[in-house]
Amino acid sequence: MSKIINYVKDSYDELIHKVSWPTMSELNNSTIVVFVASLIIALMIFIMDISCGVHPTLFWKGLLGYLYGMMG
Numbered sequence: 001m002s003k004i005i006n007y008v009k010d011s012y013d014e015l016i017h018k019v020s021w022p023t024m025s026e027l028n029n030s031t032i033v034v035f036v037a038s039l040i041i042a043l044m045i046f047i048m049d050i051s052c053g054v055h056p057t058l059f060w061k062g063l064l065g066y067l068y069g070m071m072g
Contacts (some may be wrong), residue, residue: 022030
């Protein structure tokens with residue numbers, strides 16, 4: 001039981017005294033960077049989906065849709 005108590009005490013000490021927590025402004029900046037990167041990646045995937053014709057309900061069959069149409 002003493003090993004568990006020592007583990008909890010050491011973990012608490014490390015979290016309070018040894019870990020460097022980001023400031024609120026650093027956290028906000030990181031959040032904005034992740035949000036913008038996620039939007040860019042989502043836009044790229046959307047463009048690839050539309051250009052390859054993954055959404056057959058749209059009027060545009062995409063490049064793959066036209067290639068498959070020419071083959072068969």
